[in-house]
Amino acid sequence: MGKTKTADLSRRWEKVKKSWYKFSKNPLSIIGATIILIIVCLAIFAPFAAPYPEHAGSFVNFDEASMPPNLKHPFGTDVFGRDIMSRIFFGFRFSITMGVVVITLAAPVGITLGLIAGYMKGTWVDTVIMRLTDIFVAVPPLVLALAVCSILTPSVFNAMMAVTLMWWPWYCRMVYGIASSIKNEFFVQAAEVTGAGKLHIIFREILPNCYGPIFTKISLDMGWVILIGSALSFVGLGAQPPTPDLGTMVADGGKYMPDQWWIAIFPAIAIMFIVFGFNILGDGIRDMLEVEEV
């Protein structure tokens, strides 16, 4: 027993090493991973990394208001004299938290329901779950999220809940497709014949075969969720001022558009940067795990 376990472990270790080799040979994945690492570090250590951490809140200094990018303020200052670079670093916090919270809530729910529906394909359980997802995906996620946010009081928490509510069906659909096709494979049938329980089959036999697409989707979705979150903030239904948020900053800066372009443009570039990072990281993971299409 002990021996097989070590052999199993070392085989797994071999697999991880092989995957890492493939991942590291792809320059784009490395760039993506680096970008995300930098952004996460900036978000966590924002109070230390930001040149003017006190500018994250409702700080006002009209002497330095609306300054174009200069040495003291590399991205310029907004109409209240707050350093835009510092506010972007703090804005990363909200974006990353949004992505992490939404995915950690939505993915397990969607995956579990998708596995159950896929394994019980053809029964009423399958019908109920999948028709429910049909309803949720019949409207673009952004529209329903906007509606839910507007009906509730706008806040960061409600924005996250609204996006989570719209996000699980996509995981459910993806996992359903995989699960319903591998439930007829021999190894699942073998487990059934040896008397394995339904829970064991769903979570120990079928789920491990879905890891590749799931991880790829999680990485790509981080970017999407952050986009949706910034869109909610953009219309004022997400983070409320003075909390620094990239979407809110773009919206505020848009009002001073042609003359004070830096107020909107730098936060906009920051959003692009984050999403770009998650996208190429996701592509890297897809290639590494040899996932066809997510």
Place this chain on the structure above:
Amino acid sequence: MRFLKFFARRLLHSIFVLLGLSVLVFLIARVMPGDPARMALGPRVPEEIVEKYREDLHLNKPIYVQYYYWLIGAIRGDFGMSLFTKRNVADDIREFFPATLELILFTGIVMSTFGIMLGVIAARYANKWPDNVVRVISYMGVCTPAFVFAILFLLLFGYILNLLPTIGRLSPWLDRPPVVTGFITIDSLIAGNLVAFFDGLKHLIMPGLALALGPMAQEARITRSSMTENLQRDFIALERSQAIPERRIMTKYLMRISIIPTVSVLGLDFASQLGWAFLVELIFNWPGLSRYGINVMMRKDLNAIVAVIMVIGLLFLIVNIIVDIVVAGLDPRIRLGAERSK
């Protein structure tokens, strides 16, 4: 016959989804904290009038009874009154919907033509410089939200180059052509008013591009990967061995099957741009359904919110049916009636 059966099944499914969506949206709208009657009438109206309002709109009945009355109204095209415009919601939608549809159709045309074109170019010159250029454009497109494109375009074309109008559908000094379809470009063509046509088209360019660039990038990527994959197939080798001209193989045989995944995604993207249109219409002050949607959301105008979402859901389902039919037409192997891969 098979087609009819397929169509009927899709239609039935769509009706079911619409009903489900209406329940969902109705629930979301009613679990809201606060009293809808009080919100509709304002804080200073005496209680007995509020009570009468509740009575008239069945707001004092259990939620399933309220839903029943709402559904009866909705089937007749009556979505109640809007608190924001003080008009019938159905009239509002009739007025604003064509503007959004015109914008979205323009977006769809731009993203499908250029997306497929870029994808074909990338596949034709796989791993050479055009492919790399397309790849860079794709990444830019995928990671930039539509509202950022909108603001960048405003700055570049609207203010710096001063090439394109920045707000609305038509310049204020032009008379609106008589309404036939509700599309300014088509109406002005019908009226023979070329000035208005080009003006309307110019107004479409910035919001349309802002919406189209993201999905366009995705179409390009999908078309490229599907084409390069199919290029390895046996039937291409067979056609080449029969000395069919390369151009003809590319356009006639390879394109046709390679754009199937693109079309599937195109339908989804087309519909999901309705979501981003909420922001883009706001930025360009485009008098469409999405701007109306944002306005009523900001005012918690429940009747209007529910109606806007239902209209978008309906459009989404129609697009999906069209996509299914187009895909089936492109690929004879896909049996109509067989379920599309999820």
